[in-house]
Amino acid sequence: MEREKVDATGLSCPLPVVKTREAMDRGATGLEVLVDNPVSRDNVARFAANRGARVEVREENGLFRVLIDMPVTEGAETRSIPGAQERENKTAVTAAGTVVVLSDDAMGRGERELGSLLVKAFLNTLSEGELLPQKVVLYNRGVLLAVEGADTVESLKRMEERGVQLLACGTCLNYFHLMEKLAVGTVSNMFEIIETLMGSEKVIVI
Amino acid sequence: MGPEDLKRILKLLPGQPADEVLVGLETPDDAGVFMLDENTALVQTVDFFTPVVDDPYLFGQIAAANSLSDIYAMGGTPISAMNIVCFPCNLDMEILAEILRGGSDKLHEAGVALLGGHTVDDQEPKYGMAVTGKVDPKRILRNRGARPGDLLVLTKPLGTGVLSTALKADFLSEDDIEEAMMGMCSLNENASQAALAGGARAGTDVTGFGLLGHLATMLPERGLGCELDHRSVPYYPRTREMAESGMVPGCAYRNRDFIEKRLVISGDLDELEVLLLCDPQTSGGMLLALPEDGLRGFREIMGPEGCFWVIGRFIEDPEGRIVLR
Known part of the structure; x- marks a missing residue:
């Protein structure tokens, strides 16, 4: 679906939200709002989510692209594609048997700075997606993603709220002296981690 | 301005020379306090901002209540005030009159005398006051001083x-x-x-x-x-x-x-x-x-x-x- 583009760069709060609302009120069902600061990003995303939209945020060169898809309203698009109904329903589906392993606080090998941006985007996108893993296991530097101050905590919390079980390796937390700082998920042990991995159908290692 | 920026800038200013300064720039307090004698100290503050509501009379009252608040926050009693006004000269002067009426009514309610003020031509209206109050130097309500259990x-x-x-x-x-x-x-x-x-x-x-x-x-x-x-x-x-x-x-x-x-x-x-x-x-x-x-x-x-x-x-x-x- 083609999204209507709204350029809200150079504007400060509350104007980006005002422009987003104007576009929605004109009847736009898909929007791509471009903003240049985190305050506008959060406010626009919050506004759209509050209106029942599906929201995705992409960061590009210091700019934020907020992708908004409004739920299909009755009458307007009666020929809606099969499955649209489920997509509107905000309750998540966890893929039974799928386990995501976070073994590092970066995604991929090579550039660490890039890797940490990637893992943040990965978790954010995953947490807002339609299909979630049943469990997420964090070990080695992966536990750093779930401690106080990490910018990935919010995404992980969202997943937890949506029914994903988060297991953080206790040995690893102890190693980093961060046992007290775990902000999301439960402290786990090797026994439980092995049981989770062996009992899974699909393991995705980041 | 954010608290972090303000802190950085205030650090650049020289310290307080006078013993009479009971509360100055060193602490994040609401107003400054200058001792006149052992029973009386002056509390001084200034605050002004852009309109937060459309109704000019209401804005005047809010700006005044806000300016007076720093004196109350130190445990003081406000006694006199000076208006600070920024206003575009091409805007209806009736609006300015309403803002000032709001401020003056609020001062009257607080029993504070308006002594004067200053106006500057500016693109966006702004209004507030410099307020002087008095406080018993032994009963200054500072920001710091709480104890565990309070x-x-x-x-x-x-x-x-x-x-x-x-x-x-x-x-x-x-x-x-x-x-x-x-x-x-x-x-x-x-x-x-x-x-x-x-x-x-x-x-x-x-x-x-x-x-x-x-x-x-x-x-x-x-x-x-x-x-x-x-x-x-x-x-x-x-x-x-x-x-x-x-x-x-x-x-x-x-x-x-x-x-x-x-x-x-x-x-x-x-x-x-x-x-x-x-x-x-x-x-x-x-x-x-x-x-x-x-x-x-x-x-x-x-x-x-x-x-x-x-x-x-x-x-x-x-x-x-x-x-x-």
């Missing part, structure tokens, strides 16, 4: 930052935020007197840095912390709804960043609730450290709970943190 008391609901943003965005009309407007217009005079009667050990008023930012100014670097029960924090009607609709002002995020290092979140509150606790306030209430046995004396002047809210308690904490429950 109650944390707030005397007005929060939410004016979010609501005035929503007003600017046309998400709400002035009729929708009447309660908040009345709140912003109301003087902190009573709260200040109640604080003195209850033997408050420290106090400030909640303005631009938000509740958590101002609470941080009540805590020294180490030793004293504060536990705050977020469920007992009062908000003006429709604040939460507007915040969910994307009406959180940028300053709330800056305030949030500033206190990040001192904040421990141990309750079931989401990020938006933390942001609301950082919402910058215009003419906000007083934030007090009240010993538990002072509550009765405080209540006698302030009225029953509902006219004020006990929202937390100061605790011993080596790292001087704010714990949200």
